[in-house]
Structure formats: structure tokens, C-alpha cells
Amino acid sequence: MFNVKLYNKISRVGLDNLDPAKYACSEDFTDYDAVLVRSAKLHDVAFPENLKCIARAGAGVNNIPVEKCAEQGIVVFNTPGANANAVKELVICALLMASRKIVQGANWVRSLKGTPDIGPAAEKGKATYAGPEIAGKRLGVVGLGAIGVQVANAAVGLDMEVWGYDPFLSVDGALKLSRSVKHVTDLNEIFANCDYITVHVPLLPDTQDLICAESLAKMKDGVRVVNLARGELVDEQAMAAALASGKVAAYVSDFASDCILEQENAIVLPHLGASTPESEDNCAKMAVYEISEFLEKGTIRNSVNFPNLKVPYEGGFRVCMIHRNVPNMIGAATGVFSSKGVNIENMGNRSKGEFAYTIMDVSAEPDEAMLEDLRAVEGMISIRVIK
Template structure:
């Protein structure tokens, strides 16, 4: 039996992934095999030596001590793409609504409360202040063509927009899903210069922090709209305020408001609603739970943020998994340990990620249960091995 601990309210459809005959959901357990959570802060929590996996039902993992987990061999999962449709819908909604000055118009209309029969006349007289523009025929620049960016790009084409995209790291899977009518920008500078609207869908890294800055704004069209549903720190807020004052940026739509942003004019502050839908929460819960289940039962790793992603079709044979330092002759030492017990290898995969690597080996012949403790001890004694399991 495996024990799963949840540290937030996880949608029941996600927990249903765990078969009752093989799993126990015990939120009071001090030694769970895996933890499933959303935004719970794990940084000040002691994680059990028995814990093998932590799954974040969402994209960001800043609430998880990833580096410490990496050193201990605890695989950390997230759920990229599970909330993609929710974010896409909000991007397109705010893109159109801000173009039509809908938010400001609705806010102004509410100030007319109490003026009785004069309201219709006041509305007609005041609506000219909120004349907007249509998005049809305008150019949308999409930075980052992952799960969310690709959906935004494809649907914007269906709204008769011209779309240009920039992503030097686009995956093969995403490329297959992206419309051929999305034009490729070879540089960010090219995208900045040719877009009427810009939406960004990249992670926060040292390379992307503050990417919207004075130099970037200087390249943009006058009156550009910028949509940020990724991370607030992608934008240099002082430079954004200056660009708004100069009229370079006509609207800044952000899902990450703070006090400074709220003081700027022409900002549409969204209260971090990007993935806040019932469907998104359910998708994330199911995806996180499936990844944990797959790892515990087969050793396969998909969508890990710290360990190498690795997959080997599971045939029911005994499987040895080892997480170890990425050093020469490590695989040779592990296979030598198997040979000492006269075990033949049926299939094997080895994947590395930085200083660490992950090896899975399927054993061809039958393995007596009394062999397993000795085999585990022998592999654990190899210098550089962090964790080892026999499934």
C-alpha cells in the first residue's frame, strides 16, 4: 500500500485516480510515499525520508524546496498545460475587453447610480469617452509558444488577427499543434516592433526577469497593449510606468497586481484569476495524481521539474530504479551489482539532468523476494547513489 498526503483541497476527481486497494489517502501521515498539494508552503516543513514524490497541482513550484528535494532524490512534479485553456480564455477575454475599454466603461457607468431617469441620457452623452478599437486585422505577438501560448496563437487567428510568435525553445509536440499561419519572429526585437498587442507566456528565469524594460519599450509601436499572465517580475514596473506616460503602452493587463501597479494609469489589474476555474483545478488534480501514480508503480517520470524525465514501457517484470550522481561508470557499477545476483537485463534507460542521473532497469528473469534486500543494499553502497527502488 502507498500512502498519499494532501496539503490543500485537491479535487476529488484527482484523488479518485488512486485505487483504494493500493492507496490510502491519509492527510495526517508523517511518512507518506507522496504529497499532492497546490499552494501550501513546504519550505518550513520537514519532509519524511519515506517521501518519494511531491506533485504540485499547478505550474509554479516556488512553494516547494526543489533544490533540497533534488539532493534527496525526491521527484517534484508540476502540471504544465493542465490550466492552459483557462488562461487562454482569460487572455483573449481581456484582450478584447481592454481594446473596447469595457472595464473603464463599466466602472464609469456604475458612478451614475442614483440619477434616475437621467441615466440613459448620461450614458449616451458619456459613451464617446470609451470608444475602442477592434482586434480584427491587428497583429498579436505571442512570446512563448508552450501549452498556453500555442492555444492563444491559434484562437487569435480564428478571430482574424495576424499572429507572430517567438520561442527559440519550442518543443516538437507544441510545433505539431501550432497553426502554420503563425508567423515566426526570429528575434524578440522583431516581435516588439511589429505587434499591436503582446502577450507573454514564459517562465521567470534570470534571462526573462525584467524583459519588458526601457530598451524593449523603445522598439514597440505607439499604443501597444501588453498582457502579462505569466509572472509579474517579467516587467520592469518603473519602465512600464514611464512607457505608459509616453503613450507607448496604451494598456497593461496583468494578473499580478501590486501597490505600485495599482497606482499606474491605464492598467487592468486582474486578481490572479488566470487558472481559477473549476475545470482547471480538476485538470491539475488529475494530472498531478496520474504522474505520482505512474512514478510509484512503474518508476516512470514525466513533467518533473528537478529529476530527469524518463520512460520505459512497464511489462510487469521486476524493475530497478536508481537516482545517482551523473558520473562515469555509474551504470556499469549498477549492472555489475545485478550480475552478482545472476540477473539478466531485459531493458534499460538512463537519463541525466545536470549533476544527477536516473536509471531504470527491467530484469529478464524471475527474482526471488529474498534477493531484493541484498540487491538494494549492494546498489545503495555504490558511491554516488542517492536512492534505489525495486518495483
């Protein structure tokens, strides 16, 4: 039986995919094999020695101590693409809100409650809230991952001229991207030429403050910017100054900030990007699938700190080893088995940065002495036997 600790409310649609004969789920476990989490911050959590994996029901993992987990042999998963449609729809909504002053107009009409002849009175003030159409305008999509590709393709369907930037565009992303999207290799081309800019990149040291005073100065006067990815991608003080000066005509953010809220042409949402029942269900189902495949078969899929690896499993004795990506690890491990007369019937190995993951299917169940010899191999982090 595997214990799964729930750090947030996880969609029942996902949890129902866990076999109750194999899994128990609770928010109260102190000893557990796996974690399912959404937004709860885990940086200060003292994980139990038994913890094998953490699955984040969402794309970002800033709430998880990923590097610490790697050092402890804890595999961290995310669910890329599971919420992509939800975010895409909100981005399209944000582009329209940034153009047509929809929110401001609706708030003004609400303020007229009780006014005699409210209909004509409301219509009389509509000129204040007029704004341009998005068709025919140039949209820059920064980041062409699962969400960025969907946004770019949807914008093409709305007759926008779409430019996309992503130096790490995957083969899968490229195949899904509309041929009408102009792929540029210099981010400054997006800044200098686009009427609208939307960012869809992860928060990393080199993407923090991607939108800053320097990049804003390169943009067209009256540019409209959308950020539903991560608040720290935009320098809030620089954006506030650009809104105040009119350099930026409108800014839509999914992340609350006092200095941005002070700006008349800013629309701030309460982190609604993935807040749909469909998205929560999709993320939960993917997260549950990831931890069950790992716990039962050793398969790693969508890990952010270890390499993905799948070796077909037909039963028997499977040894899963997380270790440093250093020379002779495979030789040392196979040497332990051969010295005990145990045959390796199937295996797979992948590396990611300084870490690696190896699966070996062996002919006999490793005894404790054999496992101790494996643990003693320099660079070995964790060992698990599946049978």
C-alpha cells in the same frame, strides 16, 4: 499503502482516480510518500525521508524547492497544458479589455446608480470608453508552449496578425501552431513591430524582468501588454512609468502590485488565469496520474528535475535508481546484480543535466545486502524496489 499529503485543496475529480486500497490522502500526514500541491509554498518544509515525489497541480513550480528535491532524490512533477485552455480564454478576454476599456466603462456605469434617466446618461458618456478592435492588429506571443500556441491560434481565428517567438519551440508545439503564425527568432522583432504583446514563458533567471525599461523603449508607442504568466516577468516600476507616459496604452496583469494599481490604464486581476473548475479538474487528474504511475511503475512523466522515462512494466522486481549523471553508473549497478547471479531482463536509462534515472527489471528480488551495495555506488542518490 501510499500516503499522499495534500498541501492545498485538490479537486475531488482527480483524487477519485486514486485507488483507496492503495492510497490514503490527508492534509495531516507527517510521514508521506507523495505530495499534491497547488500554491502552498514548500521551500521551508522539512520533508520526511520517505517522500518520493511531489506533483504540482499547475505549470509553475516556483513554490517548490526543485533543486533541493533533486539532491534528495524527490521527483517533482508539474502539469503542463492542463490549464492551457483556461489561460487562453482569459488572454483573449484581456486583449479585448485592453482595447475596449470594458472594465473602466462598467465601473463608470455602476457609479451612476440612482441617476435619473440612467440609460441615456450612461450612453452619453460612452465616447470616453471607446477603443480599437483587435482584428487586423499585430499580436506578439512571447513563448509558444502549451498556452502560447493556443493563444496564437485563437488570435488567428479572431483575424489578428500573429507573430510568435520561442527559441525552444518543441516539435509538438510546431505541429500544433497555425501556419498563419509568423515565427520570429529575434525577440526584438516582437517588441518593435507588435501592437499587442502577451508573455507566456516560465520564470527563470534569464526571463525575470523580460519586460523592462529597455524592452519597453523598443516597443511601439501605444502598445498594449498582457501578462498572465508570472508577475516577475515584468519590471513593475518600468511598466508603471510607461503607463504614466502613455508609451503603453494598456496593461493587463494577473498579479497585484501597488505601483501598477495606481495607473489608470492598468487592469489587475486576482490571479484568475487557471481559476476554472475545468482547469482545476484537469490539473488534479494529471497530477494524480503522474504520482500513481511513478509510485506503482517507476514511470517519470512531466518532471521538472529528472528525465522522463517509461519502461513497460509487466510485474516482477523493478529497481528504480536516481543518480548522478556520471560515467560508469550503469556498469557499476549491473556489476552488483551480476556478482549476485541476478539477471537484468529489461532496462531503461535517461539523463537530464547533472542527474539521471535508471530502471532495471531483474530476475530475483534484491535482498538488503544487494541494495546496500547499490547505495554504496558513488553518485547513487536513491533506490526503490517495486514488486
